[in-house]
Amino acid sequence: MFSPFIINDKNLFLDRYPINQVNRSLQAWDAADEYLVNYVSDNHLITNNSSVLIFNDNFGAISLNFTNNTVQTITDSYISQLALVHNGEQNHLPLTKINQCSSLDNLPNAADVILYKIPKSKNLMVEQLGKIRKILTPDTHFIASDKAKSIQTSTLKLFEKHLGITKTSLAVKKARLVFCQFDPALQEPPQQTTKSWQLDNSQIIIKNYANVFAREKLDIGARLFIQNLPSLTNDKKVIDLGCGNGVVGLSLLKDNPKTHLTFTDESYMAVASAKENVQVNFPESTDNCEFIVNDCLTDIEPQSVDLILCNPPFHQQNATTDHIAWQMFKDSYRALKKGGELRIVGNRQLGYHIKLQRIFGNEKLIASNDKFVILSAIKK
Ligand SMILES: C[S@@+](CC[C@H](N)C(=O)[O-])C[C@H]1O[C@@H](n2cnc3c(N)ncnc32)[C@H](O)[C@@H]1O
Incomplete structure (x- = not known):
């Protein structure tokens, strides 16, 4: 068990989320969270009536110090929202005054204090600052940390x-x-936070919201993956797990427009991008597609899926970790029907074949290049 996050006279026991992580040495808060919360409390910036906006709080370390105030949190991560609830409950804190919003929601018209954890994506930062600027007044306290x-x-x-x-x-x-x-003389800079690119050898246009993986161009692992997708009959149920902008699922839809395809990701902007990309590129397939913000495959019915396609993440915020890949593979095993397939792409050195062998009892190399492997595992 870690030492608690002692701050503001509170002993907060905070877990990273999802909680069953292999690397237990990673903490659920950092010195930037601590500095921010200490500064606000030492300078009495927040009184009982203050309305507080908190951006990009990873696991609740900032927000859970202000549960007596009206707080609106804004994050692009569904995992961060789950973490806040989990950590609030395990510390017996009331969460009724915390309103959790996603990066796609509108901000309230005003806030007394804005606490801003600087996100990894500078595109997300630019989009958020553009929204904040519209509600900033000379009386607003705006403090960022990193x-x-x-x-x-x-x-x-x-x-x-x-x-x-x-x-x-x-x-x-x-x-x-x-x-x-607030600087009243400041000209409002132009806002261009979405980015579009054309998929290799196709007419498919991929639009990316600010925080989406491979926003600037096709990921090189994804490029090998979409060249090695399985052939399919139309009645199959398929999931694009960790869909990002949906490029993998869209590549499958190109040849299988009637497939029942679920695009899922923990990033609100990713799922919104995937949805828009299907609507624009394959409008006739929109009705047979679903778009779900989810933590891996939580709530997907066991033994219900024929094929899962996945380019797993190996980072969570700034930490390199394979626990999400583990969870994605284990969830896939549970969600697949007997005979169903999980097909993945991964960096060679990540050794995903060992994980698949452990979970599925089998794995097969489908293709490779000097950097990536495409692996398939069948649920027996
Ligand atoms: C390597 S990217 C792949 C994106 C896209 N499929 C591609 O190939 O370009 C991994 C994706 O997994 C998503 N992700 C991370 N943790 C997740 C989780 N717990 N549940 C669902 N998706 C997650 C990330 O937001 C990211 O979009």
Whole structure:
């Protein structure tokens, strides 16, 4: 068991989420969360009546310190929303005043205090700052935080460009705060946070919302994957697990427009991108597709699926971890019918064949190049 996150006279026991992670040495908070919460409390920035907006809180370490206030959280991650509920419940904190919103929702018209954990994606940051700017007033306290090494000059320039006068704190435990003040003279910069590209040798246009994986161009692992998809009959039930912009599922739909295909991801923007991409590129297939924000395959009926296609993640926020891949493979085993197939792409050195062998008792190499392997495992 870890030492608790002791802050604000509270002992918070916080888990990373999903909780059954193999690498238990990873913490559910960092020095930037701690600095932010300590600063707000030491300077009495939040009173009982303050309305608080909290962005990109990974596992609840920030939000769970303000459960007596009206708090709106904004994140693109469904996992982060689940983590907040899990950690709130395990610390017996009331969650009734916390309104969890996704990155696609509108912000409230005003907020007294905005606490902003700087996200990994600068495109997401630009989109969020654009929305924040519309509700920022001279009285709003805006404080951002991150590891000091991640707050580069270019990051500060983004704050200046999108919000106004920007200052930084001293570094504490290698974390830093950023303070922004409303600047009435600031011109509103143009907002272009979606990005589109054309899929190789096809007419398919892939549109990507700000926080979507492979937003700028096709992932090189995905490129090998879509060249090695299985052939299929139309009555099959297929899942594109961790769909991102939906490029894998869309490639399958190209030859199998009537397949029943579920696109699922934990990122709200990913699922929204996949949905829009199906609607635009294969409007006739929209009715046989589903789009679900989910943690891996939670709630998918056991033994109900014929084929699962997956390009698993090997990062969670800034941490390199294989626990999500593990969970995706285990969930796939449960969701597949007997005889059903999980087909994946992975970096050679990740050794996914060992995991598949352990879970499925079999695995087969379908294709490879110098960097990636395509593997298939059958549920016997
Ligand atoms: C390597 S990307 C693959 C995206 C897309 N399929 C492609 O090939 O370009 C992995 C995806 O898994 C998603 N993901 C991460 N954790 C997840 C989870 N617990 N449940 C569902 N999806 C998750 C990420 O948001 C990301 O879109």
